[in-house]
Amino acid sequence: GGPGGRATPRLTREIPGLRVDHGVPSFAAHTPRFSSLCTSLVARNALQCCSSAGSLTFGQLKADGTFEAEDAAAAPRRYCAPEGKGMSTLCEALLRGDDETKLAYTTLSTMVSKVEASASEPPQWRLTSKSGTDLGTFDWLVISSTGIAHPRWRSTFGGEPPLVQAALSLNDPALDSALVALAPLTAKPVTAALLAYEGDAAAAWGSLPFYKAWVEDDPTLSRIVVQRISPTLTTVVLHSTHAFAESSAHVYGATSTAARLAGAKSDKGEEQRVLDAMLNAAENRLDGLLNTSIASIRSPAWGPHLHRWGSAFPDSPLLPEANAVVPSARVAFCGDFVEVGGAEGRGGSVEGAALSGLRLAQALKSQIEGVDALEL
Ligand SMILES: Cc1cc2nc3c(=O)[nH]c(=O)nc-3n(C[C@H](O)[C@H](O)[C@H](O)COP(=O)(O)OP(=O)(O)OC[C@H]3O[C@@H](n4cnc5c(N)ncnc54)[C@H](O)[C@@H]3O)c2cc1C
Known part of the structure; x- marks a missing residue:
């Protein structure tokens, strides 16, 4: 695919x-x-x-x-x-x-079923596929679907949702709050x-x-x-x-x-x-x-x-934008399930997903480069 x-x-x-x-x-x-x-x-x-x-x-x-x-x-x-x-x-x-210059490297048709944070501060994230393949270690974990962070994982695939599991050992209050805010999404x-x-x-x-x-x-x-x-x-x-x-x-x-x-x-x-x-x-x-x-x-x-x-x-509520970027844990969420300030009502649409992605890109750019977000 x-x-x-x-x-x-x-x-x-x-x-x-x-x-x-x-x-x-x-x-x-x-x-x-x-x-x-x-x-x-x-x-x-x-x-x-x-x-x-x-x-x-x-x-x-x-x-x-x-x-x-x-x-x-x-x-x-x-x-x-x-x-x-x-x-x-x-x-x-x-x-x-x-x-036409390549913007991103992709690994398609591969389900991520395990995410692990390193002990370093800030953490890095190691991703593993469903078949156990090491997919690499990354500075930021950007999550484009509620799946790996949502309690629904337990009934669909069994076991703890991978990000919930990883958060247990990370002990990051901001990530814990994001997971609490994400849990009621339907x-x-x-x-x-x-x-x-x-x-x-x-x-x-x-x-x-x-x-x-x-x-x-x-x-x-x-x-x-x-x-x-x-x-x-x-x-x-x-x-x-x-x-x-x-x-x-x-x-x-x-x-x-x-x-x-x-x-x-x-x-x-x-x-x-x-x-x-x-x-x-x-x-x-x-x-x-x-x-x-x-x-x-x-x-x-x-x-x-x-x-x-x-x-x-997605049904309401959406994930509040305040929970969408967690710099301390190097975790971020984007997609049509994330609230986008100033564009109320666009959740659950391609427009909502795109605006959420654009806002996240802006936030990540300022995190990574320390640039003034207002310039973008
Ligand atoms: C039948 C139908 C009709 C629609 N009609 C409209 C419409 O008329 N107008 C409109 O604006 N919107 C419509 N939508 C909604 C629109 O499709 C979505 O809002 C939009 O595509 C969301 O984009 P996204 O990137 O947030 O999520 P998605 O497109 O769902 O992308 C999330 C990606 O994450 C991947 N993923 C999830 N978990 C994992 C994992 N563990 N490992 C690896 N990858 C993973 C998924 O495979 C997927 O590729 C419709 C949707 C459907 C299903």
Whole structure:
């Protein structure tokens, strides 16, 4: 796998050229700082501004089955992957940097399952992979997910969360406070159904009047995303409501992270029941807009595949920004679960994650170089 997290597209060898943005399909920019970052990424062809692309319409699928496009003038600027690419293009560009000089070294597809602080002051951090490989020793430990620091680790993987374990011997009050502040964080799940259509069915789906539609008042579906890969290949992603995902919390897609990493069993019968419920809901809502006999909802060229995002969006509370950087322990947190002052309400979004990353970079730069943060 490559970089991207919840922005990683699903790829398959079964159909050449098929990629499905089954996590975040597009995102909004509300703040000037993030908007200007997006503008520079559009210039580097790492993003596409949906508003200027013309064909990428957003709106609502009303309860009566009609589609109402959003008022583009009142809506925030929206971005998605550049044509012909997946959402991870954004993350790849961030890692590559502006002038194509390598900004970061990466070790991909590797789960960190142990972190140890050295006895030196300040400490250094040694990371070990799930398979026991020494991943190196670092001056700062920057954590981009609640995982290794959250009590949920005990039920998912068993044993103490790695950072909680390390903190026991470190005895750093600021790190202990950060861990206390992080413990109550929770997340809301989304179940995604992934499908791809070819030929006439692809054209039928492609003629729907939207790229992404919020589904009004439906207990099962919250959003439908239609990506036109080519005139003869269209992908469709159905996102469930949080309530629906919670009601099927134990059902994992056969290829989900939980199934792979934690050995969670996928139950084929249950999986089919969940997919059926989501397809029924889509069929009902799209009845008046889609030529269902041509669109052959039930017989896609690929799928339907289920993907359960157990932690699709963080719920409140978020991690207070005051706990996000712990200089004494050389530990820092960034991501959409961290509160970003001045951008209230952007937690749980790509914008919130990016702003948190930018603010952390600023704080780390001033820690490491002693530069005046105001210069940045
Ligand atoms: C279905 C869905 C729809 C969404 N829709 C939208 C939307 O419309 N608009 C919007 O703005 N946002 C949306 N989001 C949310 C958006 O995807 C996230 O807010 C954003 O991607 C968060 O980025 P992040 O870097 O904070 O976290 P992530 O993308 O989750 O990155 C965290 C990374 O840390 C890695 N990691 C975690 N633990 C370990 C470990 N122990 N070892 C090694 N690596 C580890 C993970 O593998 C992952 O790569 C959606 C999300 C989902 C799932």
